[in-house]
Amino acid sequence: LARFSEANTREINVLVLLCMLMITFSVTIRYFFSRVRKSFLSQHRIHFLASLVWLIGLAFIGGGVRQSIGLFSQIDTDWHLAIFWTEFCLVFRGIWRLLHTVNRLSRTGNNPAILLGGSFLFLIIVGTGLLMLPVSRAQPPELADPIGAPFITALFTSTSASCVTGLIVVPTGSYWSTFGQVVILSLFQIGGLGIMTWGALLAVASGRSIHVRQSATMGEMLESNGLSDLKRLLLTILLFTLMAELIGAVAISGLWSDRPLGEQSFYSLFHAVSAFCNAGFSLQDDGLLGMGERWQVWGGMAALIICGGIGFSVIYNLVLILKSKYWDIERTPLFSISKQKTRLTLSSRLVLVGTSLLLLAGTFSFFFLESLASEGSSPLGHRWADAWFQSVTMRTAGFNTVDLGEMQTSSKLVSIGLMFIGASPGSTGGGIKVVCFMLIGLSLVSIYRGRPRVEWAGRSVPDESVKRALTIVTVGVMTVMLTTLLLTIFENRPGEFIDILYEATSAFGTVGVSTGLTAELSPPSQIVIMVTMFLGRIGPLTLLLALSRTNQGGLEYEYPEERVMLG
């Protein structure tokens, strides 16, 4: 923003004028080229109205309304008045458009996408309110009156925690009071559980009716499964999560054995929940820096991260297989999963193989890229442990045992790749998801082998799924690139492009690693990062919902096909 206020405002003014001019021009052109002019007019009423009102206003200004009737005397010149008027029209048009879009999306009743986004927004707003209370902030001793955190800091922290990202503008351990830390812990616990539950619900719904019906409300979707089944699913997820976190907390408690018992318990619990939910928040200002060699980190924390990132449905699938192998299943298993109880589903297979591949590839890449650059600086075992932990954490958890800013550019690029891919569907992780990544890889294999379908383990994947995976990747790349572009415009850091790309991908994949840029970002950049975190969290699920809805829209009309030339 600093650069903007310095910059000559003339260009921005011209831009504003051109923007409105282009809107007016485009709507006129589209009107003349439209097939049914009357329906076009009624559909785009608001565009015409905005442009018309704008033009009339301009005409008045040109006609000297300011001088003749003495209005707007506080504005310098007609030119300024025209700019002001244009900005007003643009903002008015924007707000109307937003309302229109919300209205369209919500027309289908309790649209799952609105519910999904709304639930996270609600969580963020409540969190922001709580974090702004003076009691949430660790009070500096020299101050008499207690002060709360500024709005933007609270909003950023709340967004980061609710979206289970872990990017921070202030150190969690020293800036917030214990109450504030409990609020943050609750936010990422609820956010993590929330996204797992949503994933499971949508999988159940789409597993049942194959496609989420266009008019389906969440209620309708779940009705057929019965409310008791729903309760059991939610309860199982909740119990599983809490159990894993408690066991994890006990396992890693040795890390803080030198602290008093109360603090040790809180630290263990906070980090265990943070690891399982792939949140990446840490109470220590330098994260887990230098702790890489301790087994609680490369063993305990890594296990928690992998468990949380592999997804509930895969673990459930594995548990059912084990159960059916060694003893009879007394109670009916949950929902549609029951049909495939004794066999590894294709999704589970893809997740397990993909996760193993990525963990191995990441470990080896980090080890060799870092060793090539600075060999012998630390013992071999330590370097392997660091490489392994970074490989585990980079796909979505976002802890660090090394200074990430000091890593090689090539390692950072590998990290960006891992962050973009992310964890499993229906887990607490982000990114485009491992299954999506595997489908892309398998589809390339099928092209090379000349096979018409994507095949794996004796099953073929529907073409529709492959197209969805490709769409998710493309939209993901576009989101990351747009975020990066905005950050490069708002930040003046010529030599740090890789760090900006790293930050953008970290936000998109809700990873939360940073090379140290986050705390130095200007307010507009912070807003960009917040929006990207939010999109990274709810985006892929929303996109999938939208894609499944396009599959069976009421086709009142259909156009003839025409092939296009691509190469």
Place this chain on the structure above:
Amino acid sequence: LARFSEANTREINVLVLLCMLMITFSVTIRYFFSRVRKSFLSQHRIHFLASLVWLIGLAFIGGGVRQSIGLFSQIDTDWHLAIFWTEFCLVFRGIWRLLHTVNRLSRTGNNPAILLGGSFLFLIIVGTGLLMLPVSRAQPPELADPIGAPFITALFTSTSASCVTGLIVVPTGSYWSTFGQVVILSLFQIGGLGIMTWGALLAVASGRSIHVRQSATMGEMLESNGLSDLKRLLLTILLFTLMAELIGAVAISGLWSDRPLGEQSFYSLFHAVSAFCNAGFSLQDDGLLGMGERWQVWGGMAALIICGGIGFSVIYNLVLILKSKYWDIERTPLFSISKQKTRLTLSSRLVLVGTSLLLLAGTFSFFFLESLASEGSSPLGHRWADAWFQSVTMRTAGFNTVDLGEMQTSSKLVSIGLMFIGASPGSTGGGIKVVCFMLIGLSLVSIYRGRPRVEWAGRSVPDESVKRALTIVTVGVMTVMLTTLLLTIFENRPGEFIDILYEATSAFGTVGVSTGLTAELSPPSQIVIMVTMFLGRIGPLTLLLALSRTNQGGLEYEYPEERVMLG
């Protein structure tokens, strides 16, 4: 490479061992999990053999073969011998694999993909030979014996010219003699014509039979159209190209009016051909730096670039429409285009709208991003002219009227986007192509609107085309990222990541702009850039051929479908 030789070779040795170990491990695992073990064994005979031979060798080495029989006495230790043996096995396996792949691809006779790649390879090799001759190089006056260019320089220049890229490691104007410059001119003229012809041929072939048949040889493909038709198509393309280039050369000759007539003509012709073929080679060491305000550049050169980049089929389509509007068509038009003679095809529409959009968006982005950073440094008209020319040239031609290394990071990122998108299908341009970009955009619109198909101008696009477009984008992003990763490993330039990404995209999109990095690259990086230029040139067409072939492979067996969970 400097970094590699410095680095401790121990890590590389371990990597080599692990590589072979992993291959052995994976083939064993896959054997035990394969459905039909016997056929798996016979299919992967060579993998088993390589691993077995390797293991036996290792056993002998471990058994002390060196000491006991006195062989390999020149090798220091058993450890070195084991490494040497492993490397040998890896190389042997790699060569066998390559042969196998070539054999599989060529099994279908004159496979179009092999022909396409082969023709460009042939051109590159001939060009390299010619450029290595002493007569091609401008001889420094202080030398008595004439010397030729080094192999890697000649190879790089020949690849860059044949693939119509324009990246250079030595200045074209001062390093090469006039003979060498004529060789380069011929290479990009042939390369440009070649890719246009291939595009037209493949469009004709796929337009006729909807899908290129799996067994189709080029001959079969063209047979149905008759040889005379083929000749006419090629002749039309040739005539159109030469005419456009000649007119262009005359138009831009004013740029060098201060030079003698012979030189002026050569300069005009060279730059006109370079512009029309979107080659981006210039005889001036600093390109068109500072010439942005002259109408020959923003008018003449820009028109040539746009004409060359918009593709032959679109121009032919436009000519036919004009013809049919104002007078009767006496002769039968060429091939399948005839069916749609009097109407703008969907491809043409997408190209024209997409090109206009990108030109406008690029111009405005460059103008505003550069103006925000350094306002008032040069007059307004000059800045607009520069922004316009960069917008025109960035999508694939690769000339420059400003110092590209001095541009803002945000402008560079916009450039990378434009380079990645590239020009039209069937043109001299590169990238993923404008139609692909438009299809992606339209498919997002259709998702937002909840429509099941991608629609535009009263036509719907086949789902298959959209999936292909998405595949091209995904593979393109992967190629650029892999190139960037390799460059960051081979080059030690921590603060110049954006320039490396820029260079990689420039090679992929066969654009040829550079922030000044190319000439400083180490040999391994130069090889990476060469491979990427080659892939960027033949990749998208080859991928499309492969994709259309997967569409109707002989399905001896088919697996049951299983849906996967993506979100």
